[in-house]
Amino acid sequence: MSRLGVGAAEVETVLDRPETLPGQVVTGTTTISGGKVDQEVEKVLVALEATVEVERDDSTWYEQVTFGTQQVGGGFTIHPGQQISGRFELPVPWQTPITDVGGWHLHGMKIGVRTKLSISGAVDPGDLDPVGVHPLPVQEAVLAALGDLGFHFRSADVEKGRLHGSDLPFYQEIELKPAGEYARRISELEVTFLVDGAGMDVVLEADRRGGLLSSGRDELSRFRLAHHDTDRHALAGLLHQQLEHLGRRRGWF
Known part of the structure; x- marks a missing residue:
């Protein structure tokens, strides 16, 4: 048969x-x-x-x-x-x-x-x-705001595994190359979006020039946005604050 x-x-x-x-x-x-x-x-x-x-x-x-x-x-x-x-x-x-x-x-x-x-x-x-x-408005706004801060797209991948808040057995990392003041201390910034019906967690991980900041994956910065948080200027300010706070914690700046 x-x-x-x-x-x-x-x-x-x-x-x-x-x-x-x-x-x-x-x-x-x-x-x-x-x-x-x-x-x-x-x-x-x-x-x-x-x-x-x-x-x-x-x-x-x-x-x-x-x-x-x-x-x-x-x-x-x-x-x-x-x-x-x-x-x-x-x-x-x-x-x-x-x-x-x-x-x-x-x-x-x-x-x-x-x-x-x-x-x-x-x-x-x-x-x-x-x-x-295609990205949701809040995802697109975050990426645009990072562009305003001088970050440029380098690559993207989907990695097998889970983060806190993951719904799927994998997560996406969007890798950005810094410029300006960030380029002196950061070699790469990785961004992960963990979205749900109410909003989105933004997870930032950075590699410091001269070596990796942490072994494995370390959630260096994580913050929450609502779906309506799409003001590009406000997001650029928030992301700058997050990176500055991260830098002070790690002794970059």
Whole structure:
């Protein structure tokens, strides 16, 4: 009997809009096309998927991690030549990594919708349909304010693991290069956003020139913003205060 090989049923997903924001939904249509024989479709699953960096000992590699999985169909027989379509709405978790800022794609960031078809106990992972995740207004405002302070984007990655307040088994780090007064003492600033329905925690970690400030990951500064805290000038002042406070604690300034 054919399962998921040559002549098996296939699934195709078409997204209504391949762009979204954290906290919103991705909508689309799945279409299952029958193969050469009748097959029992047990489950049709859709999920978000991220490329995640894993570090262990002295090794680094990447994994595809699915999250927010939802069953959108199943429990029917698909016949040869038959097509069955269904709609879906897939919630985008608040802490989904962002992939695009200000019209620019963040290099290395890859988020998509994975459609899985379960037939007779075998699972076809299907194709990955890319999704662009744009920042919330408060996230965009924080990044713009850091730009006003002279920080420039260097890179971004998604690391496996959890911080206090994490909802997902990974978190995003946006790495910025300092300029001006900060460049004399900081070689790199890493920013992590931990968002929920009420607001957002901003986690800052800095590397001091000449060496790492702490072993492993050390939350050097963390503060809370509401979703409506989008005043760029006010945020620049707050971030400057946070960095000054951090510098006084660590003896930078």
